[in-house]
Amino acid sequence: MKAALAAKVRQQRGVIETEEATKNAFVMPFISTILGYDVFNPMEVVPEFIADVGLKKGEKVDYAIVKDGEVQILIECKKSTEPVKIEHASQLFRYFAVTNAKIAILTNGEMYQFFTDLDAPNKMDAKPFLVLDLNDIDDSLIPELRKLSKDVFDLDSIISAAGELKYIGELKRTLAAQFHEPEDEWIKFLTARVYSGAYTQKVREQFTTLVTKASKQFLNDQVNERLKKALGAPSFAQNDEAALAASVTSAPVADADLAAADGIVTTLEELEGYQIVRAIVCSEVKxxxxxxxxxxxYFAVLLDDNNRKPIARLHFNRTEKYIGIFGADKEETRVPIDSLEEIYEHTVALRATVSSYL
Structure with a gap:
C-alpha cells in the first residue's frame, strides 16, 4: 500500500497546488490506507478539529484521529509544493498541550514528520522522532509506523522506542549530509585516520576532494552489493591489477577530476540508477x-570507461526522467521512466548492448 501511495504522489504532485488538494489526494489516502482509519467516520477521523487554547478561540487543526474515544493523533497539513518546516506547526504545539494526543504529525502529503513529548511532558518536541518520506521510503521505519495503525495501535511501544528512533534518524540524516557534502570537521576527522602529516590548507583542499570521492565510491559499492544479491548475480573478485589501479586515486588526479567536474552535480538518484544498470549487465561482464x-x-554508463561503448544514459536533470538505450547502430533511444525500478524493464536491451561490444 505504501508503494502504491508513493507512486500516486510521484504521478500527481505536478497538478497538486493547494492545501485542500494535498489533503484530498495524499493525506486522506495516507490516513485510510497506511494508518487504517475511516476518513469518513467522524468517530475515528475528525476534520477541522477545534480545541480552544487560552485566548485562542476557534483555531483548527486539520485532522484529529480518535481511538477508544480519545484523541490520540493530531495532523497538520501544508500544501505539497511547500517544504515541511517546524514553523508550520504552531497549532500542533498549542493543541498538543490541551488534548490527550501523544502523537502529532506535520505533513505536506509527501513528507510526514512525527512528534511526541520526549523532552518535556505534554509539550511537543521541536524535532520529530520519525520522518517518513514517500519519495524515499526507509523500510526500517515501517514496523514502527504500523504501531500507530488502527488494528494495532501500540502507543506505549512507539513512545518507548521514540527516543532511539529520533536519534538514529538524526544520525542517519547527518551521515547522509556528510556523504553528500562533507563539512570541514568531518574531513579533518577522516584525514587524521589516514594521513599522519600536518593538516595544512593544502592538505585540507586535497582531502576535501578525496573524502568526497571516497564517500561516493563507498555508497556505490554498498548499493552494488545489495543489487547483486537481490538479482542473484555472481560476485566477481576485483583484485586484478587494472581494478586495483582504478580504485586508487592520487591527489593530483583528484584535483584534475574536480576541475573537470566544475558545474556538474552527481545526484544520489543518478548513482542508484547507475548501480541498477551495473547490476543488470554484470551477468555479461565483470x-x-x-x-x-x-x-x-546526462549521466553516462560506459563499458571499459570508453565513450564509444555506451551502455545507457540517465537523463535525470529535468522534470521528465529518461533512460537512453542503445541499439546495434549505437543510436540512442530515450524512454521516459517514472521511477528507478522501471530500469529493470530494459534488462534484455541493456544486456544485448553490452554483448554487442564483446
Whole structure:
C-alpha cells in the first residue's frame, strides 16, 4: 500500500497546488490506507478539529484521529509544493498541550514528520522522532509506523522506542549530509585516520576532494552489493591489477577530476540508477568494467570507461526522467521512466548492448 501511495504522489504532485488538494489526494489516502482509519467516520477521523487554547478561540487543526474515544493523533497539513518546516506547526504545539494526543504529525502529503513529548511532558518536541518520506521510503521505519495503525495501535511501544528512533534518524540524516557534502570537521576527522602529516590548507583542499570521492565510491559499492544479491548475480573478485589501479586515486588526479567536474552535480538518484544498470549487465561482464561518467546534460554508463561503448544514459536533470538505450547502430533511444525500478524493464536491451561490444 505504501508503494502504491508513493507512486500516486510521484504521478500527481505536478497538478497538486493547494492545501485542500494535498489533503484530498495524499493525506486522506495516507490516513485510510497506511494508518487504517475511516476518513469518513467522524468517530475515528475528525476534520477541522477545534480545541480552544487560552485566548485562542476557534483555531483548527486539520485532522484529529480518535481511538477508544480519545484523541490520540493530531495532523497538520501544508500544501505539497511547500517544504515541511517546524514553523508550520504552531497549532500542533498549542493543541498538543490541551488534548490527550501523544502523537502529532506535520505533513505536506509527501513528507510526514512525527512528534511526541520526549523532552518535556505534554509539550511537543521541536524535532520529530520519525520522518517518513514517500519519495524515499526507509523500510526500517515501517514496523514502527504500523504501531500507530488502527488494528494495532501500540502507543506505549512507539513512545518507548521514540527516543532511539529520533536519534538514529538524526544520525542517519547527518551521515547522509556528510556523504553528500562533507563539512570541514568531518574531513579533518577522516584525514587524521589516514594521513599522519600536518593538516595544512593544502592538505585540507586535497582531502576535501578525496573524502568526497571516497564517500561516493563507498555508497556505490554498498548499493552494488545489495543489487547483486537481490538479482542473484555472481560476485566477481576485483583484485586484478587494472581494478586495483582504478580504485586508487592520487591527489593530483583528484584535483584534475574536480576541475573537470566544475558545474556538474552527481545526484544520489543518478548513482542508484547507475548501480541498477551495473547490476543488470554484470551477468555479461565483470562489474569493474562498467564505468560511470557524469556531464551537465546526462549521466553516462560506459563499458571499459570508453565513450564509444555506451551502455545507457540517465537523463535525470529535468522534470521528465529518461533512460537512453542503445541499439546495434549505437543510436540512442530515450524512454521516459517514472521511477528507478522501471530500469529493470530494459534488462534484455541493456544486456544485448553490452554483448554487442564483446
Amino acid at each position: 562489474p569493474s568494467r562498467v564505468a560511470q561518467r557524469d556531464s551537465k546534460s
